[in-house]
Amino acid sequence: IVGIITLCWGSYMSVRQTDLKAILAFSTISQLGMIMAMLGFGTTIAVFAAVFHILNHATFKGSLFMIAGIVDHETGTRDIRKLGGLATFMPITATLAIFATFSMAGVPL
Structure with a gap:
């Protein structure tokens, strides 16, 4: 129950941000x-999925935080309302951000 509440709260708060x-x-x-x-299910496959997701999340989220730092610099x-047109200003960073975002969404590349 706590996991589901945390999942929903984090998602809700994320879409309300501009930073x-x-x-x-x-x-x-x-x-x-x-x-x-996932860990609350307590099954072997759920634990495996949780560990896999931790490793996957660390990889793509680290990339996205690095890209956010580059964009800020x-x-x-970091205000997304002021960051229009980044693909023309920073094409390599924009391309890498797209790949990292696709990874976050689970799109195979």
Whole structure:
């Protein structure tokens, strides 16, 4: 129950943010809720899935936080309302952000 509540709360808070790193942080909270929910099942496959998700999450979320830092450094802001047109200003970073976002969504590349 706590895992599901954490998952829902983190997701809700994430979509309400305008700061790029806050969005990623609340997204991580939501994913930790999902991991807690998986572990709550107590089955071998659920534990395996939780461990796999932890490793996967660490990989793509680390990339996304790095990209957020690069964007903040280059533009001077993390406010997503002011970050339009980044693909033309930072094409390599935008491409890497797309790959990391697809990984977060579970899209195979």
